[in-house]
Amino acid sequence: AVLLVGAALLRNGTEPALPDLPVEGLAPAPAGEVFLACEGVPGVPEDFPVISHGSRLTAQALPGSDVLARVVAPYFPRSWDRFCGHSYTPPADPTDEVAVVVGDGVAAVTVPLLEAFHEHGLETYRQLLGAALDRLLPDPLVRAGGPVHLETTVQRTAAGTVVHLVSFVPSRETPELDLVHDPFPLVDVPVAVRLAAAPRSVRLQPAGRELAWEHDGEYVHVRVTTGDGHAMIVVEHD
Structure with a gap:
């Protein structure tokens, strides 16, 4: 495209x-x-x-x-x-x-x-x-809700897929410099990762917490809550 x-x-x-x-x-x-x-x-x-x-x-x-x-x-x-x-x-x-x-x-x-x-x-x-x-791109690799400033990155590994969600709001404090001070919490943010087959597990790292997920045949759907401005979703699959 x-x-x-x-x-x-x-x-x-x-x-x-x-x-x-x-x-x-x-x-x-x-x-x-x-x-x-x-x-x-x-x-x-x-x-x-x-x-x-x-x-x-x-x-x-x-x-x-x-x-x-x-x-x-x-x-x-x-x-x-x-x-x-x-x-x-x-x-x-x-x-x-x-x-x-x-x-x-x-x-x-x-x-x-x-x-x-x-x-x-x-x-x-x-x-x-x-x-x-x-x-x-009607079928992107990842879809995420949440605030408009939310940044997403995806990394494929041999064992699975890792999705990073980064939520920090920059503040223009000089004429040409944006500074970041505090994280912006994510509350019940929907995330969908494109995956052909159902995963073995979906965890929120580094906390290691299991996430409830659904697979519709094309995407794995989860919802994420974190207060520190960063979430790492680890999807384990074949």
Whole structure:
């Protein structure tokens, strides 16, 4: 699976980067503010366009692709003879241009969502990228609930699978430095690990506590509670 964002969609600024992109008509878009209207993205209302930051590309979706966000133009572009008292002109109607599209193993994002999230922290940007990744990888190695800051890593060994859950909240205490002081407890957090066959045992380490588990034929499901900001789930299997 491949996720291409912004300028990465074009080779040398003119040619499509891959032959099997889910979009066509890629070209640099005119400068100016536009909006994004999401479609089928969990947690994002479809009738509330969000502003799009940064330069973008124009594109149309190919038939059969999954469109997660479309471009909504403002009522008019701001110029010397057209002005709106807000920092941007309000959105009008959706266009046929697309912003986030997923095809067969390839996702195309025509707006700079990564850079925009880094600069503005808009939650919708994170949800859009998450929805695209969910469609690219419908059967991930691990799924975990809990707080949004939770970090997960998976290690396969000859005897089993180890899942680490790390829950610490960084605090911005200088202009360019995040510090971590206290753990953030995990309470009854659902975790699912992809495993073809039922495991022999599931333990929470280093405490060595047995965890109740269920196997649905594809995933082993457990629930984890820990107060020290770290949990290590050890799944023993053949």
